[in-house]
Amino acid sequence: MKRTLGTCYYPEHWPEEMWEADARRMAETGLTWIRIGEFAWSRLEPSPGELNFEWLDRAIETLGRAGLKVVLGTPTATPPRWMIDRHPDMLAVDAHGRPRKFGSRRHYCFSHEGYGRECDRIVRLFAERYGKNPHVGAWQTDNEYGCHKTILSYSDAAARAFRVWLQDRYGSIGALNRAWGNIFWSMDYASFEEIDPPNLTVAEPNPSHTLAFRRFSSDQVARFNKRQVDIIREYSDAPASHNYMGRFTDFDHFKVGDDLDIATWDSYPLGFLEDRVGADREHKRAFVRQGDPDFQAFHHDLYRAVGRGRWWVMEQQPGPVNWAPYNPAPLPGMMRLWAWEAYAHGAEAVCYFRWRQVPFAQEQMHAGMLRSDNADAPALLEARQVADELRDAPDVSAPQAPVALIFDYDADFAWTTQPHGKGLSYFQLIFDTYKALRKLGLSVDILRGETRDFGGYSIVSAPGLIYMPQDLKKALGQTQAHVVLGPRTAARNADMVIPVPLPPDMPGLEVTVSRVETLGLDMPMPLKGGGHFTGYREELEGAADVAVELEDGQPAVFRHEKLTYVGGWGDETALKRIYSEICALAGIETRELAGGVRCRDTDGLRIWTNYGAEPAETPAGRIEAAGVLLEKL
Amino acid sequence: MKRTLGTCYYPEHWPEEMWEADARRMAETGLTWIRIGEFAWSRLEPSPGELNFEWLDRAIETLGRAGLKVVLGTPTATPPRWMIDRHPDMLAVDAHGRPRKFGSRRHYCFSHEGYGRECDRIVRLFAERYGKNPHVGAWQTDNEYGCHKTILSYSDAAARAFRVWLQDRYGSIGALNRAWGNIFWSMDYASFEEIDPPNLTVAEPNPSHTLAFRRFSSDQVARFNKRQVDIIREYSDAPASHNYMGRFTDFDHFKVGDDLDIATWDSYPLGFLEDRVGADREHKRAFVRQGDPDFQAFHHDLYRAVGRGRWWVMEQQPGPVNWAPYNPAPLPGMMRLWAWEAYAHGAEAVCYFRWRQVPFAQEQMHAGMLRSDNADAPALLEARQVADELRDAPDVSAPQAPVALIFDYDADFAWTTQPHGKGLSYFQLIFDTYKALRKLGLSVDILRGETRDFGGYSIVSAPGLIYMPQDLKKALGQTQAHVVLGPRTAARNADMVIPVPLPPDMPGLEVTVSRVETLGLDMPMPLKGGGHFTGYREELEGAADVAVELEDGQPAVFRHEKLTYVGGWGDETALKRIYSEICALAGIETRELAGGVRCRDTDGLRIWTNYGAEPAETPAGRIEAAGVLLEKL
Amino acid sequence: MKRTLGTCYYPEHWPEEMWEADARRMAETGLTWIRIGEFAWSRLEPSPGELNFEWLDRAIETLGRAGLKVVLGTPTATPPRWMIDRHPDMLAVDAHGRPRKFGSRRHYCFSHEGYGRECDRIVRLFAERYGKNPHVGAWQTDNEYGCHKTILSYSDAAARAFRVWLQDRYGSIGALNRAWGNIFWSMDYASFEEIDPPNLTVAEPNPSHTLAFRRFSSDQVARFNKRQVDIIREYSDAPASHNYMGRFTDFDHFKVGDDLDIATWDSYPLGFLEDRVGADREHKRAFVRQGDPDFQAFHHDLYRAVGRGRWWVMEQQPGPVNWAPYNPAPLPGMMRLWAWEAYAHGAEAVCYFRWRQVPFAQEQMHAGMLRSDNADAPALLEARQVADELRDAPDVSAPQAPVALIFDYDADFAWTTQPHGKGLSYFQLIFDTYKALRKLGLSVDILRGETRDFGGYSIVSAPGLIYMPQDLKKALGQTQAHVVLGPRTAARNADMVIPVPLPPDMPGLEVTVSRVETLGLDMPMPLKGGGHFTGYREELEGAADVAVELEDGQPAVFRHEKLTYVGGWGDETALKRIYSEICALAGIETRELAGGVRCRDTDGLRIWTNYGAEPAETPAGRIEAAGVLLEKL
Ligand SMILES: [Zn+2]
Ligand SMILES: [Zn+2]
Ligand SMILES: [Zn+2]
Missing domain, CATH: 3.20.20.80 (Glycosidases)
Structure with missing residues (x-):
């Protein structure tokens, strides 16, 4: 084509x-x-x-x-x-x-x-x-x-449809009360008819309630x-x-x-x-x-x-x-x-x-x-x-990339429902990760959260995937790819409740998140060897190997064989360093790109772009400001 | 008196x-x-x-x-x-x-x-x-x-009166739909009864709608x-x-x-x-x-x-x-x-x-x-x-000033309706211009937008006058005064629609604004020879002489005979420089005032004031902090 | 116990x-x-x-x-x-x-x-x-x-109860109109039924109205x-x-x-x-x-x-x-x-x-x-x-402290109703004062505004107590303690009206607040000898001794015998200096504490705490980060 x-x-x-x-x-x-x-x-x-x-x-x-x-x-x-x-x-x-x-x-x-x-x-x-x-x-x-x-509407029409959606999902009001933990603060409902959209509540609504409303609202679009x-x-x-x-x-x-x-x-x-x-x-x-x-x-x-x-x-x-x-x-x-x-x-x-x-x-x-x-x-x-x-250009092409990054809208609903720290968002975490990969010169495929077949990838990254079904855990445990998890991976069940055993409860990786904290962005936590966690950090326990430590000696990244768990939100230096190391383990070549220069591979052609306002050098030659350079592979 | x-x-x-x-x-x-x-x-x-x-x-x-x-x-x-x-x-x-x-x-x-x-x-x-x-x-x-x-009320009484006002202005609903471009986004109305005040819309309302409501609201005060x-x-x-x-x-x-x-x-x-x-x-x-x-x-x-x-x-x-x-x-x-x-x-x-x-x-x-x-x-x-x-002081006096500056409330309604860049306001543009003139030691008259006789003025300045009727263009083209236009002069017709030919379409001045951009105030655009445009800039084409260029070589100010067009929002340095030059052309003497010292001329008397917290020197002698000095002319 | x-x-x-x-x-x-x-x-x-x-x-x-x-x-x-x-x-x-x-x-x-x-x-x-x-x-x-x-609810139930509360307090609508000054802006009411809670008004409501509603709302909780x-x-x-x-x-x-x-x-x-x-x-x-x-x-x-x-x-x-x-x-x-x-x-x-x-x-x-x-x-x-x-620790103990600080919720209602300068709050003023006292190593008792017996205290501090009943003035005038008043002490009557004679009208202290001003926190007013007033300052007249002057020579603190009036909001340096001096006059020993170290005395035991993230030295020895040290007295 x-x-x-x-x-x-x-x-x-x-x-x-x-x-x-x-x-x-x-x-x-x-x-x-x-x-x-x-x-x-x-x-x-x-x-x-x-x-x-x-x-x-x-x-x-x-x-x-x-x-x-x-x-x-x-x-x-x-x-x-x-x-x-x-x-x-x-x-x-x-x-x-x-x-x-x-x-x-x-x-x-x-x-x-x-x-x-x-x-x-x-x-x-x-x-x-x-x-x-x-x-x-x-x-x-x-x-x-x-x-x-x-997307989010709090109309009567939406309220009525939401109740029907809830009835379909939970079957009985008792099941919903149990799934959401409505005993907390006496929020039990006696019937679906009693449930309103979660707006204008005195304090924040039950996050299970909010997440359900977000899922419902998304389903209404589909x-x-x-x-x-x-x-x-x-x-x-x-x-x-x-x-x-x-x-x-x-x-x-x-x-x-x-x-x-x-x-x-x-x-x-x-x-x-x-x-x-x-x-x-x-x-x-x-x-x-x-x-x-x-x-x-x-x-x-x-x-x-x-x-x-x-x-x-x-x-x-x-x-x-x-x-x-x-x-x-x-x-x-x-x-x-x-x-x-x-x-x-x-x-x-x-x-x-x-x-x-x-x-x-x-x-x-x-x-x-x-x-x-x-x-x-x-x-x-x-x-x-x-x-x-x-x-005279080649046809449309998008060959499989060596690195896959999972982006899951449902995870974004959950993070939005409960960021836990001001300004934290799932999208930003994924985008920061994507940016780091791209600055390493890598082409990346995005995968949806429902993916179970990871064949052909050398690295699969799934940060922030707050709810992770068992079959996904299993698929990630069995793939030949290097898998990067954390922070906040599998931290909630399907109804926004913390699971026990504690997260991530990942087969093949003995790591437990024992405590979670968030901090202002002006309080970065330095890592030994360079980079920081910023904003979000987990205290980790476990028998896996510590791959990176915080300056204070606490574990920051755990690894067992091909499974890596990152216990915080890395800044650019930290992310590039962590993924460089995994690329080296996975045998993927990286090239660090500076300023506004980026590249991406298609079949037979590496396409270079320069978003900078000045010309720059690339391995394929000089590229003008706002320029495009096509390198034969 | x-x-x-x-x-x-x-x-x-x-x-x-x-x-x-x-x-x-x-x-x-x-x-x-x-x-x-x-x-x-x-x-x-x-x-x-x-x-x-x-x-x-x-x-x-x-x-x-x-x-x-x-x-x-x-x-x-x-x-x-x-x-x-x-x-x-x-x-x-x-x-x-x-x-x-x-x-x-x-x-x-x-x-x-x-x-x-x-x-x-x-x-x-x-x-x-x-x-x-x-x-x-x-x-x-x-x-x-x-x-x-x-001034702006969204009551039922206001809605009813607004509809009557619209009917008076447009005559038929078809004329209103055409004038506002309601075909855009299927916003056509079938009758005046269907029109509401422009609040609580999902996205911003049609700017023609908003401007009409502002004009109506103003008329209700009168x-x-x-x-x-x-x-x-x-x-x-x-x-x-x-x-x-x-x-x-x-x-x-x-x-x-x-x-x-x-x-x-x-x-x-x-x-x-x-x-x-x-x-x-x-x-x-x-x-x-x-x-x-x-x-x-x-x-x-x-x-x-x-x-x-x-x-x-x-x-x-x-x-x-x-x-x-x-x-x-x-x-x-x-x-x-x-x-x-x-x-x-x-x-x-x-x-x-x-x-x-x-x-x-x-x-x-x-x-x-x-x-x-x-x-x-x-x-x-x-x-x-x-x-x-x-x-023992002289009577009330306010002799005609050498410089006139047009201030038009309708232009402010239009800028408020569509600032195009965050924080841009017509009032501020006029006030910045006024400040520059006053810091040059000039006495200034403000004129309303309906003025057509500019007799007696050496300079008439009309920045930001976004709608300019033909007879005003004609009057400004024919006056003996030096006339300063731009930015955004005549950029819209009476109903907030971009005119064709493109603005300013000023007889006697071959200048066309081919494109408009706004930028954050932390991204000033330097002018050759000093000063900057900040926030707002127009790309200009035309056969008139380029009086000032941006550092990147693009034209910033055009001039033909007594008509000058300024294609951006000048900072204090830029404005003082542009108006100093025009004053020189117009044979008006300027004197640059520093800090809090200002002056204004009345019949036979120049009145100096010092808004500074320290004494200062003036051509008429030393003036105390918070002091007043009366200089005989 | x-x-x-x-x-x-x-x-x-x-x-x-x-x-x-x-x-x-x-x-x-x-x-x-x-x-x-x-x-x-x-x-x-x-x-x-x-x-x-x-x-x-x-x-x-x-x-x-x-x-x-x-x-x-x-x-x-x-x-x-x-x-x-x-x-x-x-x-x-x-x-x-x-x-x-x-x-x-x-x-x-x-x-x-x-x-x-x-x-x-x-x-x-x-x-x-x-x-x-x-x-x-x-x-x-x-x-x-x-x-x-x-606490504040604007429901119909609240409106009805508020009217009853007002009737109880004022007896007749004429008395209420007079007490609030409702003649101002024609806000007179003909009956209690006409009074609403003070929300959604065009401009700010009458501060007497707001304060009454806050008092009512507080009483409803009790x-x-x-x-x-x-x-x-x-x-x-x-x-x-x-x-x-x-x-x-x-x-x-x-x-x-x-x-x-x-x-x-x-x-x-x-x-x-x-x-x-x-x-x-x-x-x-x-x-x-x-x-x-x-x-x-x-x-x-x-x-x-x-x-x-x-x-x-x-x-x-x-x-x-x-x-x-x-x-x-x-x-x-x-x-x-x-x-x-x-x-x-x-x-x-x-x-x-x-x-x-x-x-x-x-x-x-x-x-x-x-x-x-x-x-x-x-x-x-x-x-x-x-x-x-x-x-093995001693029983519960809280011996009377040498210093008393009055905290009055009603004063906070009044300050909240009318801060007069952005961000000013009574709580913050009291807390700043408390912090200064504690940094001087002092144990402090908080007293409610209704206190009339100050026996046993060496110092009684009552900054910001905007309404001060006559019997409290009398009690403070007669106590053996050193008394610190101001700023804003007794600045309003019980209905949020400025009293005449002007404040503080304190028997035994010839000081009058002739004018009040507020300033941004980036405009501190330096005091001779160190420290600043920030945010809030009063112009003082009077026959008492000037204890502290502003750099510009105006009086900042007046004192007569054991009565001190502070005409502004002191920063930490100013507050520590003013209270150090009063402690010296009152014969109370102070010890300045740095960083996160604090102490408080119980019967026979001084309890040291270190909120710092590093170990620190105290007169009783070294204290670890996050440490507690018990010193026998
Ligand atoms: Zn055909
Ligand atoms: Zn008469
Ligand atoms: Zn029992």
Whole structure:
């Protein structure tokens, strides 16, 4: 499969007279994919039942005639205003108990059955009409599930659905009381009907309660998505996709992905650096016009796993955006670099968002490939360069990496429920680990928590996997790979209760976490030989070998044969050191990368990128600022 | 007209036996004006319809007999408790949807018609009774519109009035949908009835929606005020005024001022330094007992424009206040300095707030001219000194300045709606510019955005004027003055939509803003030759001459003949440098002032002030800490 | 009376088969007291009226048979879920107007009469059944009044009760209006029915209103508690107690204590250091595993006063807790040190919370004396060491100290109502003073504000006592002790109004506070001879001697004979200097203590503690890190 490019287009925003010239210019730029439709409900059904699809027919036909392929999005993220009159209680309710009003997007509760049926209806209209359209090459359900913190809703609809979900899971209220330990603080329930969502409680709610609500809320997304996919599949053979976002961890993307053919995501490196990478100001200053050197790569690897190998960038930042605390312009070359970073991780397509900057409404300050006045913007020129480069480039490829890192959304739910120390998050722990591996020059595969076959990997890392089922423990104990566990591995059972025997209770590794502590980030705990634990540390007992000690002589890392347990949150030095040693044991070559230089291997090609604002040297030669270097392997 | 002094007095707070002695002491201090009445509704009408005005008759008579003139305030900022029973829905509603309860002041929604009629009634009672009273020399409507963030109300009354306002402005819902770009995210409305205030939306609302609501909310204030003035004018020839505040930008003071004769404002230099000047801690430490050296001056110039030449300080800080985060005592001399700063800008009167410190309720820690125990407080002594100095001082004067700076509330609404970078505000941009001009020793006039005649000015500066009507562009293109535009000039149309051709689209100046970016304040962009752009920068294209370049070679300032466009937010060095150069081109002499020394010219007199805590040298000689120096011109 | 140890136990959390072994192990460890019952309502009354007390009978019997004594807690802090169905309006309402939902604990409003009667019923059931039980050695009412900010409730029940309370206090609405100064801003009320709790007002409410509501809310706690004690006393002779918390100042602990026999408190030195001591990061880093060296001592002295001499630690931190921002592990030895610190201040008993770490629900990460897997945790071993040491140690003792410090909850209500400067709090002022005294090596008694007999003290300190009744002024004027007043002493009358003559109006001391100012903490005001005033300063006039001057020559401290007035908030240097001088005048020996070393005198024994992480020298010899040293006197 050839690597491709694309864009997102909103024919309804522009006079119909412009469409044909737009389509021609897209094709001339070298684009293949055009996503349309996903916010157009109010123009397709201006009032309940009054359908007006002809303009969409013509738009698809115009694009198709230009040789472009359409990704058709279902419009369910933006129900029209009249929908609220039909279903006044469909609005999500925030944790403070306030309905989230009409006037932007995503103003619906995933649990509202009335709105669910409206979605069935509009999706069926789409699928019936375009299921066999030769220009529709793929589908997208809804848009960015979870954007604007929309997964957790405390509405009556959500409360009712939550009770049903609990009944399904626990069977009897006595079982739930026992599983959650509701005897504590006399929180016993006499029936499922008595259980509310866990908001506005006096003190924190029972973490078992919170975790259950997070799992329920995640399941509601998968259920909502599956309804759409099932309908689309009745009518169409084109692959179905959804566009995920960066660092959204409120629902299980793997579960949603199970019902889809392709995972896509929306990659905004500069916006994300400002608002979610979690870096300090120095790092932000260094990469303000380039984005964090690892954040995109991590998500590329994550969504390749979510898509079971098939994945795209559905929205690629094309210039300054409108929504971050600050909105800088990218360094020249970055729009090309980001695309190559995606291809390095196996992307089938990279679509820039959006075709032309729209001068009105919420995203008027969001750049496009074209300016509002229809002049070329820098993104168009860089996209054209990528298109030229792709012509002779190899096919899509993502060979198995030597190192696997488990990322489990359920673990993130549990850490979010109970971070135990201010600011601690599972995502950050995994991302810190990923960064360390990547700075060692390693290519990494992300695996979901349900993985049981680790064949082909030399190292499997599973830090922070707070609930670990027995069969996963068994699989990790039996794999030929080196396995890295801790901190907080297997620290809770399936219902957020501390297990006895104490964690990690890992067969083959005699280590017990006897006590856990958290500290401010300004109180790092030094390790003998370099590096620190910061924020989170476990006191370990056991008969395994001590591989690393704290300066005070307490054990920090235990190892027995191929099993390693890390009893704290390592800083960059500590993580690189621990994983270097394991790589050496596993016979994997590492190369330390400095500054903004990174690399990733595809079949026969090592793709180097330089996120730095200055040129740098690599083993394959000099690389420009914002540059890409392809090294034959 | 002689410059005068005054105070604010609450006879209802004190035993009637004290009134006569108070009046005598006021007169002896040299005061002319005594403002009364504005919070007294509950004593004038203790229950609905039960009127009790005799005490107010006597208070006015007592003051009048002592030779004092009364400014009579309408009491509508403090409706009595019984009013809430008559109009339970008159309370404003905050952005979270919570009614703002009784128990302090300003507990009303400007859009509530029932309360509007109650205000008509009480104002008519005032005007009928005192319209011809010889001791009532002026009127004040209400008190400090907007204090405690009371302009924006999300009540049902506001929602209803907003819909009417929208219908008036747009005529048809289709026109509104088109003007706002509601096709974006399917936000189309089918009728005006469907439109709510823009709060509690899931993501940010459409900026056109938010801006419209801000304009509506501002108009409601003007409408509320005009009702009172119209009634007063039926009965009285005395001038009508309102006391504005510092850095309140939620309503258009010029529009309110159009219906009044005199603008007054409440000047609290130390409180403002702490809570709204926006300075860093170093600056706050340097001026903690003096106030910012430019903040009062700016508002003096602003309100001179709002009052079309006639303006007062209605409340002058007399010592420590009660409401700032910290409440320091002024340096000895500051109460005199602040009065002279006001006269330097053309004030007709300076009234200290309040006569005597009241020992009870919310403002018990607010100093007065007298202490609670009736002893002289420092403000009384400094006021007496000013009174002595005024006896032989020239009349009120405010000659036209060489430099004009446009301040447009509507532009502030738009910037607040869409700052695009965290912490960016139009007010701050204008104030930074004002500060730079003042540090160059220049006297400045503030002009409203509706100005079209710039006759007599050598320089007209209009940074950040985000919407610029065609006739203003034309007027600025044709004036003989040097005109300074940018950043963000003419960047939106009247409905908050980016215009095409792209901004600024200024006749006579071939410059186009091709892209905009914002950055953290810790990422300043250096200019060749000194200074930086900080926070906000535009990429400029065009055929005009590049007057200043960024260090990286990109154009920063363009100029063609008398038109200059500044493509970023200059720091103090940059602004002083850019304006020094334009002053040189315009033949205006500048003198750089350091530390806390400032000056301003009146007819025949340059008035020097020293906000510093140490003596300083000026071209006119040495000036003491907290000192005033009058230099004959 | 011998000093004793104990723990808190939840038999309902564990299989009944474990109880006997637990009881035996408790006894073997040397424990005396076992607190049980306080969260068990849902198992004692699973549905309304369905009583199930047999398990509790057996639990008490099992403990008793092992020689242990039970502290029986009433379960009213955790009403079961069915209670909410019976009394839907019993939930407290937060300041934003939101009911605080079921799902944790303390979900009740103190003013709800329906819930009050339910409490009467369950307490009577407890008292009837166990009032004469030989194993029940003491009672505890409810649990940690005020935890999770539960004193102030804005419910309808609270509003109704508040009106009754106001009517009782003021008699007529006219008296209330006059006392509060409601004429200010037309806030007059026509009847008590018109008065709401002071939340959600537009600007701050009248401070008299806020203070009244705080006093009312405090009284509701005392009233709630007294109902329980009165019932218990009908049936039992065992002493009644309540477990207070650290730095809870929303209700008057002395008033609650008046109805109890013993005061107990819950001491979490590491959690408190992180979340409420108010120290800077450097101090937190130095004491992260030890806790603040003075915070526990202060509360020990406070609760000794609240208990009129009889007091315990009911919950002693046993390791990391679950609820602080960060949750570190104590240095080895600290669990012993904390116990000895308590005995040094006269504790009768120290009970570790909890016996065994519970693996489920909110406190699953809270350490116990045993781990979840039943292994010994460090706290058990240190408790056993203390038990051994107690065997030959002297009896409980707390001889009168030479220095008394008045702590008055009502003053804290007033400061909280009106701090006048950001971050200023009465508690902090008292605690800073306490810290300075303790760093001078002094033992201190805390006295309540109602104290009138100061016999036996050499120094009585009463800073910040904002309302001071005439008879207290008189008592302080007549005592033989040196008396230290100011800042803010007697600055308000009983209704939060500034008195005239101005404060402090202290017989025997000609000092008047003519003006007050507050400043940021980064603007300290230097004193001649060392130290600073920070944050808060008063301008003083008077005929007394100036004992300390500010660098600018203004008076800072006045003294006349044995009366000293301090006109500002001294930093550590200033406070130590001022009190050293007074100690010298009073003939009290001081010894300056550095780092983490502290001492306190009991009968015949000076008990030294070292909160430092390194060994230190004392006059009595070397003391280890986390060490305790007993010096014979
Ligand atoms: Zn076709
Ligand atoms: Zn008269
Ligand atoms: Zn027995």
